[in-house]
Amino acid sequence: xxxxxxxxxxxxxxxxxxxxxxxxxxxxxxxxxxxxxxxxxxxxxxxxxxxxxxxxxxxxxxxxxxxxxxxxxxxxxxxxxxxxxxxxxxxxxxxxxxxxxxxxxxxxxxxxxxxxxxxxxxxxxxxxxxxxxxxxxxxxxxxxxxxxxxxxxxxxxxxxxxxxxxxxxxxxxxxxxxxxxxxxxxxxxxxxxxxxxxxxxxxxxxxxxxxxxxxxxxxxx
Amino acid sequence: xxxxxxxxxxxxxxxxxxxxxxxxxxxxxxxxxxxxxxxxxxxxxxxxxxxxxxxxxxxxxxxxxxxxxxxxxxxxxxxxxxxxxxxxxxxxxxxxxxxxxxxxxxxxxxxxxxxxxxxxxxxxxxxxxxxxxxxxxxxxxxxxxxxxxxxxxxxxxxxxxxxxxxxxxxxxxxxxxxxxxxxxxxxxxxxxxxxxxxxxxxxxxxxxxxxxxxxxxxxxxxxxxxxxxxxxxxxxxxxxxxxxxxxxxxxxxxxxxxxxxxxxxxxxxxxxxxxxxxxxxxxxxxxxxxxxxxxxxxxxxxxxxxxxxxxxxxxxxxxxxxxxxxxxxxxxxxxxxxxxxxxxxxxxxxxxxxxxxxxxxxxx
Numbered sequence: 001x002x003x004x005x006x007x008x009x010x011x012x013x014x015x016x017x018x019x020x021x022x023x024x025x026x027x028x029x030x031x032x033x034x035x036x037x038x039x040x041x042x043x044x045x046x047x048x049x050x051x052x053x054x055x056x057x058x059x060x061x062x063x064x065x066x067x068x069x070x071x072x073x074x075x076x077x078x079x080x081x082x083x084x085x086x087x088x089x090x091x092x093x094x095x096x097x098x099x100x101x102x103x104x105x106x107x108x109x110x111x112x113x114x115x116x117x118x119x120x121x122x123x124x125x126x127x128x129x130x131x132x133x134x135x136x137x138x139x140x141x142x143x144x145x146x147x148x149x150x151x152x153x154x155x156x157x158x159x160x161x162x163x164x165x166x167x168x169x170x171x172x173x174x175x176x177x178x179x180x181x182x183x184x185x186x187x188x189x190x191x192x193x194x195x196x197x198x199x200x201x202x203x204x205x206x207x208x209x210x211x212x213x214x215x216x217x218x219x220x221x
Numbered sequence: 222x223x224x225x226x227x228x229x230x231x232x233x234x235x236x237x238x239x240x241x242x243x244x245x246x247x248x249x250x251x252x253x254x255x256x257x258x259x260x261x262x263x264x265x266x267x268x269x270x271x272x273x274x275x276x277x278x279x280x281x282x283x284x285x286x287x288x289x290x291x292x293x294x295x296x297x298x299x300x301x302x303x304x305x306x307x308x309x310x311x312x313x314x315x316x317x318x319x320x321x322x323x324x325x326x327x328x329x330x331x332x333x334x335x336x337x338x339x340x341x342x343x344x345x346x347x348x349x350x351x352x353x354x355x356x357x358x359x360x361x362x363x364x365x366x367x368x369x370x371x372x373x374x375x376x377x378x379x380x381x382x383x384x385x386x387x388x389x390x391x392x393x394x395x396x397x398x399x400x401x402x403x404x405x406x407x408x409x410x411x412x413x414x415x416x417x418x419x420x421x422x423x424x425x426x427x428x429x430x431x432x433x434x435x436x437x438x439x440x441x442x443x444x445x446x447x448x449x450x451x452x453x454x455x456x457x458x459x460x461x462x463x464x465x466x467x468x469x470x471x472x473x474x475x476x477x478x479x480x481x482x483x484x485x486x487x488x489x490x491x492x493x494x495x496x497x498x499x500x501x502x503x504x505x506x507x508x509x510x511x512x513x514x515x516x517x518x519x520x521x522x523x524x525x526x527x528x529x530x531x532x533x534x535x536x537x538x539x540x541x542x543x544x545x546x547x548x549x550x551x552x553x554x555x556x557x558x559x560x561x562x563x564x565x566x567x568x569x570x571x572x573x574x575x576x577x578x579x580x581x582x583x584x585x
Contacts, residue, residue: 121269122308124295126322126371136321140312 001196004173005181009200012177015089016157019096020150023104027153028146031108032138036117052163053102061166064094068167091168092175099160100153107152111145112138144216151212155205178204222247222407224266224375227276228288231261238262238431244409246424248401250439251411253428254454259411260305262428263377266409267302268295279375301368301376301406305383307360309352315363316348322371333372333404341399342366358389362396369404376400376408382417394420415455419443419497419577427451440497444544458502458546462579465494472518473576479542483518484574495579504573505547507537508566509557518571521545525563528554535559541567 001009030049034042052060065086068074074085085091115138123133139146161179168175170184178197185194222245229240238258251259264270266277268284271292277285279300284293301322310318323335339345342362347355355363361381368376381397382390398421401408412418418425419439426436434454435447443460446452463477473484475498482498506517523541530536535554537547545567549559559565 116306116308118304118306118308119310121267121295122302122304123310123321125267125269125298125300125302126367127296128321129296137310141310 005193005196007173008176008178008181008197009204011089012158012179013204015092015177016096016154016160019093019100019157020104020154022093023097023101023153024150027101027104027149028108028139031105031149032112032134034105034109035112049105050102052099053106057099057160057162058166060098061095061163064091064098064163064167068094086167087169087171087175089168089175092164092177095163095167096157096160099163100156103156104149104153107149108142108146111142111149114145115141147212147215151208154208158201158204158208222375223278223280224249224407224409225276225278226262226266227278228274229262229265229272229276230274231258231265231270231272233258233261233431236431240428240433242426242433242436244424244426244436246407246422247405248397248408248410248422249424249426250418250422251409251426251428252413252415252418252454254413257413257428258431259413259428260379263302263304263379263409263411266375267300267377268293268298269302282374299372299374301371301373303364303368303376303378303381305379307364309360309364309367311352313352314348315344315350315352315355318352318363319348319367319370322367333369333406335370338366338369338404341403342396357385358393361385361393365396365400369400369406373406376406377411378408379411380413381410382412382414390417397421415443416577419460419499420579427454429454443497443499456501458548459498459500459505459544461498461500461543463496463498465496465576472571475574475576477543480521482569482574483571484576485572497577497579499575499577500545500569500573501575502536502546502548504569505539505545506568507539507547507549507553507557507559508568509559509563515568516570517568519567519569519574521567521569523565523567525559525561525565527561528559539565539567 034046066072068085068091070078070086078084083090085094119141120133120137123137128136159179160177161183164177165180170176170180178201182194182197185197224244226240226242226244229238231238238261240262251262253259261270265272265275272285272287275285275287283291284298285291310321313321319335319339339348342365344359344362344366347359347363352360352363365381382393385393394417400406401421410422422439424437425439425442427434427442429450434451435442440460440462442451443455446455452458461477463475463482466474466476468486471486473486475482475484475496477498484498521541523539523545525537526540527538528535531548533551534548535551537549537559539545539547547567
């Protein structure tokens, strides 16, 4: 494998991992709020969160491109913070995070709903505040669902194509992920490269799923 | 200790829970049939359920006052709660469960030290175990210990024995009595079992369809139910406080005031000297005129105090040195021409005198 291919593999695994870690706190908060509370705009909130899952990824990408382009939030960030988002690795991160967020939330929400609310209530009578209850009761008891949610999110991020190509382009050495590279190789009739990267994707996915299963198993015993 | 529950109004599926009561007992039984709103009431006191109208005060601390918008969150209430399903944290060990709520609170009950609580409830050997490996009775004691270790000002117990089989219940009751006596934490004890109420409680609040039907000292409630609803729920007409004099050949002799009663030994340990003797009204036979020899062990001469209708039957209140209620058919009353002031003899078979061991209660 060429140095360029190693760079692509490393970049993809790393940026997908970072995206999963970044969405984790927001995903858990959203999942918990959805599982435990009711409010008038709940359905709207749920729908907005689920949109990236049902919309064509390219459409989501276009939406992100519009929002984070130079005429949108991206321009403001550039002016005040001095860096660009669109067509940089940050855009890859943004696309992966947005696309995998609903998967984490759905899985974690189901897990939180499976936690007996009585346990959380009794923890409160024992003097625990909301934050302590969340971290010592809700999260540990929902851990298996949270882990499988993270896994799904990570796997989704590894394979993301449509949104990434819209907001980050396919800039060699900067924003090319495995999926983009496979597509490009096939386009250029470089079948060998494409199949090598295909093999790498299979291995990465396998390792991620296997590691997740292993953690869940350990949790259970 | 005084728990004040005022103007409580919570709409539930089939009725509205309405409570207005002051509780002063060390161990107060909240008694009522299933679905009477008992658990809802505990949730309300613990702050786990909001109410449109409620006023909850323990001693001089107002916990909930909807009229002034006061609502203390559960963690600040200092109320230990043992729910019916116990809610032990399955991912933690017994020790971690026990320590979850432990904290030195200002003015906290100093007798509630970890070692002492664990010892009184006889769970030291369980401390390292996983919660999921415990038996029903062990879980029960761990849940109670966990609540106690949070140094509560009030302990709420929701049918703590309901999920246990009868022999196990009998083993847990003494632990509850020990808690009551040793740690001095006042308790509200939800139950629909009158034997538990009689064995443990000093006071009782009877809830029927979400309303307080009657409240007061336990034996008073059993002897003088305020209305037929309470009498029906309690299902015992006569409850007499007595002392066991001797146990012989399976027959227990109990002294109740000036009267001696014979009962069949129901397997309670002889050290429980103080008992309640319970007699259901339909088991009392009334004889007028000369007594005829018969097999009943208890013959109590007395005077008819009052006659009243009770559905198709007549309720006859007697004074035999102790109050006694009999339930007769209208026909029998007419044939005997029973009237207030008549001298009669009440007969009760020994096996119809049900004894409930009263646990030692040195403080009250």
